Amino acid sequence: MTPKIASFLASHPATPCLVLDLDQVAENFARLRAALPEAAIYYAVKANPAPQILRLLAQAGSCFDAASLPEIEACLAAGAKAEAISFGNTVKKPSAIAAAHAHGVPLYAFDSAEELEKIAAHAPGAKIYCRIAVNNVGAEWPLSKKFGTTLEKAKALMLAAPGLGLVPHGLSFHVGSQQTGTLAYELAIAEVAMLFTDLKNAGLPVQMLNLGGGFPTRYQEDVPEHDAFSTAIMAAMRQHFGNDLPDMLIEPGRAMVGNAGVVAAEAVLVCRRMPEDERRWVYLDIGRFGGLAETEGEAIRYRITAGEGATGPVVLAGPSCDGVDVMYEKTPYQLPLGLKSGDTVLIHDTGAYVTSYASQNFNGFAPLAEYYI
Numbered sequence: 001m002t003p004k005i006a007s008f009l010a011s012h013p014a015t016p017c018l019v020l021d022l023d024q025v026a027e028n029f030a031r032l033r034a035a036l037p038e039a040a041i042y043y044a045v046k047a048n049p050a051p052q053i054l055r056l057l058a059q060a061g062s063c064f065d066a067a068s069l070p071e072i073e074a075c076l077a078a079g080a081k082a083e084a085i086s087f088g089n090t091v092k093k094p095s096a097i098a099a100a101h102a103h104g105v106p107l108y109a110f111d112s113a114e115e116l117e118k119i120a121a122h123a124p125g126a127k128i129y130c131r132i133a134v135n136n137v138g139a140e141w142p143l144s145k146k147f148g149t150t151l152e153k154a155k156a157l158m159l160a161a162p163g164l165g166l167v168p169h170g171l172s173f174h175v176g177s178q179q180t181g182t183l184a185y186e187l188a189i190a191e192v193a194m195l196f197t198d199l200k201n202a203g204l205p206v207q208m209l210n211l212g213g214g215f216p217t218r219y220q221e222d223v224p225e226h227d228a229f230s231t232a233i234m235a236a237m238r239q240h241f242g243n244d245l246p247d248m249l250i251e252p253g254r255a256m257v258g259n260a261g262v263v264a265a266e267a268v269l270v271c272r273r274m275p276e277d278e279r280r281w282v283y284l285d286i287g288r289f290g291g292l293a294e295t296e297g298e299a300i301r302y303r304i305t306a307g308e309g310a311t312g313p314v315v316l317a318g319p320s321c322d323g324v325d326v327m328y329e330k331t332p333y334q335l336p337l338g339l340k341s342g343d344t345v346l347i348h349d350t351g352a353y354v355t356s357y358a359s360q361n362f363n364g365f366a367p368l369a370e371y372y373i
Contacts, residue, residue, distance in 0.1 A: 217352065
């Protein structure tokens, strides 16, 4: 909660809403750049694609990791150069590849032969990089099942790329979102470095390593600072690459915007559901379908406050008529005993993956309002 956000919330805007401090985003970008100057920053647009954020980062010199053609076009509209954009999704429509290529986007991710062939057909001559599946140990929101391929398959795909008219530019991995430790980066760098060597020995030296995202935001528990990740990453890079370091990219999303925003919500109902359960159920006017999708499995545990006074245990749920719209039932949250319908509840550090996850009018509820100050 920055002073700017606190001042804005004092005007009691209608809830639910996100209030995000752009100065905090600028500070986060500067801190990331200072912590790991060896790597180019490609902001993961999916974390929060607000035009205000994209304009700020484009002016600051950031590059962008886009997951779709609309994200690419949003970056261009915000002033980003096409050459500063990477099409980082390994699952892309042919029409989106062709349109991105027409815009001048140079970099395309893939992790399968079929995707590589699509890129060759619709973005001839493009630079490509192959995503490797790596251990997501330490991640609160793992990504290892849906994306990435093996080292062996990646080698074959990269060697096939020149024959398809593509430029095999690099390799990438992602250690999982909200990464709480440095070990996953160290393990991944060690693995991928072996493939760099194999490709070089096969006559195909590649130039770039994309280390993905994963840099965390502090919610309820402490997480390593950016400097801790930087130290571990660069030690591993020097250990496994020596003085022949490839160009490095990182794709921070959560770390860029997470701590810059606060969601203001309203308690719609506070009640006891079962006589034998001392916990009160607190139903908010925002839930899993309203943008809090990362409470799935209670993976991301936001800090939540609601005034002062003695507290007691609660279950937190959303307003919809869907039975899965329960955010926290196992995590031991405590809120004031005097909390009642109509009171404001603040959900902190919600600048990332809230507005972009919000559904469109599920149960008739409009997406939360957004204020960028």
